[in-house]
Amino acid sequence: MAENAAAVTGSPAGSKRRERRRSSPVWLEFLGSMNLAITLLVVVSIASVIGTVLPQNDPYNDYLIQFGPFWFQVFKALNLYDVYSAWWFLGILGFLIVSTGVCVSRHIPGVWREVTRYRTHVREQSLLALSSHRRWQVDADADSAEMVADSAFQGYGYRTRREVRGDTVILAGMKGTATRAGYVLTHLAVVVIAVGALIDGNIGLKIREMTGNLAVETRDLPVSQVPGESWLGPDSGSFRGNVTIPEDTNTNVAFLQVRDGYVVQELPFEVYLEDFRIDHYPNGMPSSYESDLVIHDPELDEPIRETISVNEPLTHRGHTLYQASFSDGGTALELTGHLLDGSGASMPVNGRVFENLRLQLGGMERTMEIDDFQLFNVNADPRAVERTGARDEFRNVGPSFNYTLRDEAGQAREFQTYMAPVEIDDRWYYLHGIRNGPGEPFRYLHVPADENASMETFLDFHAALDDPNRVEQAAQRAADGLLGRMGVANPDLGERVAGTADDMIATLLDGGFGAVNRQLENRVAGSNRPEMLLEFSRSVLQRTMFEIYREVLAAREGVQLSMVQTDADQRAFFEDAMNAVSTVADYGSPVIFSIDHFDHRQATGLQITRAPGKNVVYAGSAMLTLGVFLLFYISHRRVWALITPREDGGADLLMAGANQRQPEAFAAEFGTMVEAVDSQFDPRKTDRG
Structure with missing residues (x-):
């Protein structure tokens, strides 16, 4: 079928095109080749996928954290962090415009000839070689036969052209030429879209x-x-x-x-x-x-x-x-800084988010960089989980702010402070988070809240532990009480025990309970009963700290120390306070902050x-859509009719047609045209070829 159609549609023109291709320069053949255009389109498609999957134009630090040093450098060298503005992507787009433009310019003349030429120079044998053809020997004259054939063609939307060659009249018809326009539109659309992409x-x-x-x-x-x-x-x-x-x-x-x-x-x-x-x-x-x-x-x-x-x-x-x-x-914050140097002093600090403040802390100047403020901090409600098992109940624990403390050497740590106490296991704590860098989770110092929902009791307790005189007196009372329970009346031993407690508290403030345990283990190494000595020393430390805590309660309540009686809540507070004192040693800051007031600003x-170039791309997309529609849903069809008069006054009529894309549909259409002609003539005088 394809060979027969080629014979009808004119092999001389195809020969001329081949001759022109042979005479074209090699580089022009390369630029206009379909293989090059498809290759460029594939590369552009792959680059577009990369640009869609990989976030574009993010800070380089984000890519470094995500991909690591090696792949970060590889992707950076390939400009994958800004694909659509990369030199190689823009170069490919430019090359695609040139290639497609050359292809279109070379083929438009042929497409125009295909659309405008009716191909009236056909031979009878060529038409008979087509699978869709039919011959009639009619009694009517040639003019009547021509009129019937022309009516059949035009009735199915064919535009016709008439040519006389000797005694023979040739009718050539065609429709569906828009499919050729679809070819041009699809190629031009690629150029237009690429131009729009270059503009942007x-x-x-x-x-x-x-x-x-x-x-x-x-x-x-x-x-x-x-x-x-x-x-x-x-x-x-x-x-x-x-x-x-x-x-x-x-x-x-x-x-x-x-x-x-x-x-x-x-x-x-x-x-x-x-x-x-x-x-x-x-x-x-x-x-x-x-x-x-x-x-x-x-x-x-x-x-x-x-x-x-x-x-x-x-x-x-x-x-x-x-x-x-x-x-x-830039939320405005009114803060109070509570010093942890044993002085018990505090200082007001006012600033805004994103502001840097200079503070004198721990005998050196530090920079406080206020990084962020969060109005809401919503977490799952553990009581709801325990009560009903539901994990979709939440509670807001209130505002918090993040800040960074940077010393004179530039070393920095990040901190997070909550404004209100947070309930954990039926106890209330002020949370103070710390981490060494953005990639780490926060570790929290849990400062217990007292009966007034404040940190004052803990701060007084921590300051008292750093007072040598108060520690010495409390250690002596603790030693006398423990030895008295043991039935030992030895003043010298009591002084030595008190001195040990004083030393342990100093170690606790510097390194926490871990440092105290290491110190005690070194002391009892080589003794006959190390476990008993360790247990006794820990009891002395705990009793000394409890005596200091009782002093704090007496001072806050305004009563004599002997009148202080602790209940279960106060003893639970003391346990939390001891743990917090140990954690303060690892907190890494000489101050903790509380939020007094804020003016939220978003x-x-x-x-x-x-x-x-957006509208240019939209126009190109519309052209591409229309072109694809024309290519897939419109078929270029040609028909011919040869009318030759006979000597007896009748005429011979030959009709044929060709369509390479949809041969079955065309055969059905050609059959209906044949039936229309049959209805005008005696079907017995036909050649069904």
Whole structure:
């Protein structure tokens, strides 16, 4: 069938095309080859998959933590962190445009000829070679036969052209030429989409950076201090940037992440944040958040007020503002710092989130960097789990703030402090977390809350342990009491026991109970009864600390020490306080903070994009959709009719047709046309060939 159709549609034209191909330069043949275009499309598809799966334009530290040093460097060398602006991706797009453009330019003339030529130069033998043909010997004259054939063709939507060759009239018809337009549209669509992608590929930024007209800033600077060579003007082309705007403030810039730094993109208008709102699920996760924005534009008579949320952006002058994230906007904090140096002193500290403060702590200057504030901290309610087994009941334990303490050498630790006490196993604690870096979980110091829901009792207890005179007196009372129970009346032994207790408490404050145990084990090594001595020494330490705790209770209640009677809750508090004292040694800070008051302020995180090539890509996509539809659902069909008059006044009629893509459907259509002709003539005088 294909060979027969080729014979009908004209092998001389095919020979001419082959001759032109042979005369074309090799490089032109290479650029216009289908294999090259498919290869480039496959590479672009793979790159697009990588750009979709791998988050783009994140800070380099995030990639380093995620992939490790080796693969981080490999992916960095391949520009996989910014695929769509990578030099090799833009180069492939440019090469694809050239290749597809050459292919289209070379084939459009042939497509045009195929669409416009009716191929009237056909031979009878060629038509008879087609599988769909039919011959009639009719009594009507040639004009009548021609009219019947033409009516049959046009009745099925064929456009016809007539040509006379000698005595023979040739009718050539065709329909479905739009499928050829589909071929052109699909190829042009690839060019248009690639051009749109290049427009939005930050080519201008790449050129400016290569020519030295743009410097990527890597320092953490206020926007007012970023040098001019790291700025992009409002008409710089396409970009995708981010900006954080606190409530009641405005900005006219966005920050573009470029490798391990950024550049500042100026906007042609200002964005003001009136209010930011966020709703939460019962488990504390955000369910929705939205921003009330005001756009101030010199070209507008009145500002634009719009509320945006996730999936509901705002577009103005080709710039689209998306609700991308949220953060603290500089919450003001009123804090009290409780020194752990034994003085029992405290100091007020006022600051804002993201502010750095200079503090004199532990005899040296330290920098306190206030990192974040959390209004809600929602955890699973353990009592609900124990009571009903349900794990979907939660409770909010209140606000907290995070800060970093950095010493003069630059070494830093991160801390987390909760404002209110947290209930754990029916006891209440103030939680103070610490970690050495972002990759570690927080370890917590549990400071027990007293009957007034404060840390004062523990702080007084901790300060008393650091007072040598009070420790000495308490140790003496503890030693006398223990020896008295044992029936030993030896003042010298009592003094030695008291001295041991004083030494153990000093070790406890420096290194915790672990250091005390190591000290005691070294002391009793080689003795006859080491276990008994260890147990006695621990009892002396605990009794001494309890005596100091009783002193604290007496001072807080304003009564004589002899009148202090401890109940079960106070004894439980003492156990927690001892554990907390041991943990303070590992806390790594000479101060713990409490939150007295805060003025919460939120900030919205916007992603601002400008994509002038977006409409070009949309147009190319529409062209591609239309082209594919034309290619798959419209078939190019040709029909012919040869009418030759006979000497007896009748005529011979030959009809034939060809369609390579849908031969079965065309055969059915051709059959109905034959039936239409049969209805006009005597079917007995036909040749069914």
